Amino acid sequence: xxxxxxxxxxxxxAITFTLNSCYYDQFQELHPSLNTACDSSAATYSGDVxxxxxxxxxxxxxxxxxxxxxxxxxxxxxxxxxxxxxMNALTGNGVPSMPPNTHLDDCKIGSIRHxxxxxxxxx
Amino acid sequence: xxxxxxxxxxxxxxFLFNANAQxxxxxxxxxRQTPPVSEYVDATFKSSRLVNFQTVETTGxxxxxxxxxxxxxxxxxxxxxxxxxxxxxxxxxxxxYSYDGRLQVGIGRTAYQKMYDGFLKYKWLRQTTDNxxxxxxxxxxxxxxxxxxxxxxxxxxxxxxxxFTSRMSYNYQxxxxxxxxxxxxxxxxxxxxxxxxxxxxxDQNDMYSMVGMARYKINKRMALTGExxxxxxxxxxxxxxxxxxxAICLEIETGGxxxxxxxxxxxxxxxxxxxxxxxxxxxxxxxMLGFNIGRFFTL
Numbered sequence: 001x002x003x004x005x006x007x008x009x010x011x012x013x014a015i016t017f018t019l020n021s022c023y024y025d026q027f028q029e030l031h032p033s034l035n036t037a038c039d040s041s042a043a044t045y046s047g048d049v050x051x052x053x054x055x056x057x058x059x060x061x062x063x064x065x066x067x068x069x070x071x072x073x074x075x076x077x078x079x080x081x082x083x084x085x086x087m088n089a090l091t092g093n094g095v096p097s098m099p100p101n102t103h104l105d106d107c108k109i110g111s112i113r114h115x116x117x118x119x120x121x122x123x
Numbered sequence: 124x125x126x127x128x129x130x131x132x133x134x135x136x137x138f139l140f141n142a143n144a145q146x147x148x149x150x151x152x153x154x155r156q157t158p159p160v161s162e163y164v165d166a167t168f169k170s171s172r173l174v175n176f177q178t179v180e181t182t183g184x185x186x187x188x189x190x191x192x193x194x195x196x197x198x199x200x201x202x203x204x205x206x207x208x209x210x211x212x213x214x215x216x217x218x219x220y221s222y223d224g225r226l227q228v229g230i231g232r233t234a235y236q237k238m239y240d241g242f243l244k245y246k247w248l249r250q251t252t253d254n255x256x257x258x259x260x261x262x263x264x265x266x267x268x269x270x271x272x273x274x275x276x277x278x279x280x281x282x283x284x285x286x287f288t289s290r291m292s293y294n295y296q297x298x299x300x301x302x303x304x305x306x307x308x309x310x311x312x313x314x315x316x317x318x319x320x321x322x323x324x325x326d327q328n329d330m331y332s333m334v335g336m337a338r339y340k341i342n343k344r345m346a347l348t349g350e351x352x353x354x355x356x357x358x359x360x361x362x363x364x365x366x367x368x369x370a371i372c373l374e375i376e377t378g379g380x381x382x383x384x385x386x387x388x389x390x391x392x393x394x395x396x397x398x399x400x401x402x403x404x405x406x407x408x409x410x411m412l413g414f415n416i417g418r419f420f421t422l
Contacts, residue, residue: 003223007226009244011243014171014243014264018266018293021288021291021319022293022317022319023286023288023319023328024328025286025288025321026320026321026322026323026326026328027283027320027321027322028323028324030285049311051277054277055275055277056274060210060211066204066209066210067200067204067209068203097402097403097409099391100196100197100390102145102400102402103364108275
């Protein structure tokens, strides 16, 4: 009897907690202006590329340089971009797709592509 | 004299025959009255997790299971990354406990997405040797909370985790398994995942899938296992970028340990990471090596 009561109590608490914390949110709906926030055609190194690299790459490709690729400075990022290693990794072209656990959205990849096509300036 | 002997023997034979017949009929009656002894089938699976997904098993009475799950980088990174051993690696540490052997609670923390998880699991129905209950059914409810920072906030200006509840997601499974023989066990699990926050307006917060798994025991200590998750519902317009999670595993049991050597296309370890968002494709050779260790402590 005691055991049944305990199981019912735990299950009841779990269901109550779950239902109380259950939401149906969409990020785009919460922030409608998000769609216009990204303009890859105006991408710069300091404003976009460096931020993307710092957010998604530097954890593994810092000074230790996992896989022999270090992205901890402008020169290193430029070198990886110049020999196509950077774009190949971001698009999974012939090498494992990076980052290993998520896809960068088209806008971020577009920003890096635009910066490369602009001659990789340190702007 | 002969007549006396015959007169003595005949009743004795009659008595013995009658007694024997009575005994047989009494045993028959007992057999008819006593139902065959029904026992619960044990060890449908050897561990509460096959690779990434949970089995119908709960830990034994008053038993604590300390679990370490580790995934290396992609094998197709080649010799330059020592076939993924250079990483990037993912790790989950977990503690799972059951007081009565049927209701189990568990907590854990996974490095990828800095994900904390907790779950309740209850072995509701148990398969019996006489097939009066042909399957084992376990109910599972999991909750996940990510402690990750939003890397995209730096350039979008919008923080994904503005609300704490946006960090939460859930998994509900009905685990149905049958041990067909000493060697073969199969499991099916209708699964519902709920994400409090998804990215696009067209994305679904709920997604449905079916998880299947099998275990084939090779010998007393070793078994081959495999699992596969079918994504049933259309939960996102970008779902074609992701793949069904699949894994094969060599399971080695030693005293007090279960050691699992794993090949999988899922970098994540938890259901909310693997079922909907497995990025790698087995067909492209995007698989990674990993291992799980379960160490049991009786408290």
